Amino acid sequence: MKAIVITKAGGPEVLALREVPTPEPGPDEVLVRVRAAGVNRADVLQRIGQYPSPPGAPADVPGLEYAGEVAALGVGAGAWKPGDRVMGLVPAGGYAEYVTVPEAVALRVPAAWSFEQAAAVPEAFITAHDALFGQLRLRSGERVLIHAVGSGVGTAAVQLAKAFGVRTYGTSRTADKLRRARALGLEVGIDTSREDFATVVRKHTGGQGVDAVLDLVGAPVLAGSLEALARGGRMIVVGLTGGRTAPLDLGALLSKRLAIVGTVLRARTLEEKIAVTRHFASEVLPLMDGGIVRPVVEHTFPLADAAAAHRRLESNDVFGKLVLRCG
Numbered sequence: 001m002k003a004i005v006i007t008k009a010g011g012p013e014v015l016a017l018r019e020v021p022t023p024e025p026g027p028d029e030v031l032v033r034v035r036a037a038g039v040n041r042a043d044v045l046q047r048i049g050q051y052p053s054p055p056g057a058p059a060d061v062p063g064l065e066y067a068g069e070v071a072a073l074g075v076g077a078g079a080w081k082p083g084d085r086v087m088g089l090v091p092a093g094g095y096a097e098y099v100t101v102p103e104a105v106a107l108r109v110p111a112a113w114s115f116e117q118a119a120a121v122p123e124a125f126i127t128a129h130d131a132l133f134g135q136l137r138l139r140s141g142e143r144v145l146i147h148a149v150g151s152g153v154g155t156a157a158v159q160l161a162k163a164f165g166v167r168t169y170g171t172s173r174t175a176d177k178l179r180r181a182r183a184l185g186l187e188v189g190i191d192t193s194r195e196d197f198a199t200v201v202r203k204h205t206g207g208q209g210v211d212a213v214l215d216l217v218g219a220p221v222l223a224g225s226l227e228a229l230a231r232g233g234r235m236i237v238v239g240l241t242g243g244r245t246a247p248l249d250l251g252a253l254l255s256k257r258l259a260i261v262g263t264v265l266r267a268r269t270l271e272e273k274i275a276v277t278r279h280f281a282s283e284v285l286p287l288m289d290g291g292i293v294r295p296v297v298e299h300t301f302p303l304a305d306a307a308a309a310h311r312r313l314e315s316n317d318v319f320g321k322l323v324l325r326c327g
Contacts, residue, residue, distance in 0.1 A: 003096035004306040004324075006060045009049030012307035012314075020061070023093075023100045025074030030103045032086060036119035036300070037094040038065040039309045039322040040152070041241060042266065046092070047310065053092035054267060063094020064266065066101075067109060067118035068326070077103045085109035087118040089126065089273065091266055095306055097326055104274045107281055110288050120295035120321035121288075123265070124152035126280050128160055131214055131236045131263055134279060140165030142211040145201060145228055147221050149186060150177030152296075152321040153238060157214055158186050159293040160284065169210060171197050171221075177319050184296070198227035209233060219243030226252045234259040296320025303327070 001022040007014045025031040043062040045051035053059050067087040070080045080086060086106040093099050109118040132138050144161055148154045149170030161168045162185030169188040172178050178189030188204050190197045201210055209230035215221060218240035225235055226249060233256065252258065265276070287293045300323045301309040309322050 001097040002303065003061050003093075004063075004303060006047050006062060009047070012047070012310040014047065015307045015310065017304045017306075020096070022098050025072055025077065025100045027075045028077050028103055029074040029100045030070050030077055030080055030086070030106060031072040031074075032066060032068045032099050032101060032106070033071040034066045034068040034094065034097055034099055034326045035115035036067045037063045037096075037303075037324045037326055038119045038121075038123055038152075039306075039313055039324060040064050040123050041239065041313070042123075043095075044310055044314060057091035058093040061093045061096055063090065063092065063096065063324075065089055065119060065122040066094045066099055067115040067121075068099075070106075071098065073103075074100070079103045080106060085115075085118070087122055088277070089122045089265065095303065095324060095326075102270060102274075105270070105277045107277060107285065110285070113288075116297055116300050116323045116325065117295050119323045120152070120297050124156040124295070124321060125160070125284060125293075126276060127238060127263075127265055128153050128157035128214070129280050129284055130265070130276050131238055132157060132160060132166070132212075133164065133283070134276065135261060135263060136212045136214075136234055136236055138164070138166050138212055141167070143167045143169065143205060143230075144212045144214060145169045145171070145197070145210045145225070146214045146216075147171050147225075148216040148239070148241070149181045149189070150174065150319045151216055151239075153214075153216055155181065155184060155296045155320045156293075158184050160287075161185070163287050163292050169201055169204070180319050196224070197221070198224040201228040205230070212236070214238065217242040219246035222246040223249065226256070226258060229256060229258055231256045232258075234261070236260075237262045297323055299323075300325055
């Protein structure tokens with residue numbers, strides 16, 4: 001099969017289309033003919049040598065999410081049949097014509113969707129859903145501040161929050177991304193190129209602050225996020241695109257009785273991934289079937305142009321997701 005291979009650690013130019021062995025499904029696994037694959041920051045980090053694949057996953061083929069058709073079943077697999085349209089997460093290897101996945105973590109593709117749309121869902125929407133409702137346990141009527149609201153996870157989070165009755169505040173350094181996010185349900189957009197987000201949040205909440213923060217940026221927003229949180233607020237760190245090290249005001253943490261947690265999907269056990277997938281399937285797939293939430297695909301590239309997709313992602317000039325067409 002054809003796959004994008006990381007030939008060595010480096011820039012986008014190290015990605016090459018190569019022939020590699022087609023994987024065989026193991027017990028309780030399915031072989032999926034990949035039609036589209038999402039592009040993520042984690043793929044960039046793997047390419048430059050800062051985020052290696054977990055044991056057992058392809059070390060040199062990036063890609064955390066796929067959409068395609070079931071091509072074959074492993075021994076004991078029976079939840080799907082050949083030809084079924086599925087999407088889901090993989091620890092690596094999504095930039096390829098075939099992947100094998102445990103059948104319990106595959107999700108059905110909504111009937112009206114293209115494979116390109118489906119490939120933009122798993123990493124962004126499962127991450128956002130698990131962070132907002134699995135870990136932060138947001139409730140209807142609460143307020144959440146979403147950093148980098150124009151990103152893949154950000155555009156998913158703002159839609160999910162709106163669908164579940166949560167009030168949304170979002171940051172971006174680009175006015176156009178805020179405009180587009182408002183069309184998805186963002187209530188208060190904050191342009192951090194000219195505004196202090198904590199000040200804006202407190203102004204719009206009567207000085208109270210938000211109940212939760214979804215942080216996709218990291219170090220540069222830590223201090224402001226603590227300031228923006230209401231007493232008893234909680235924060236979850238999902239991404240570190242802005243940096244991983246920053247001073248932490250423990251006094252604010254104590255006096256406001258704040259909670260900060262970190263999360264990652266890739267390193268979780270299979271049992272944990274099954275639980276997250278089932279929760280997502282029960283709560284979010286019906287919203288997708290009804291058109292209430294949808295993936296945002298900025299641009300699609302042929303699989304052979306993975307390097308161009310990485311360059312586009314690293315430019316930060318992306319609203320939503322980039323997707324590779326795999327055939």
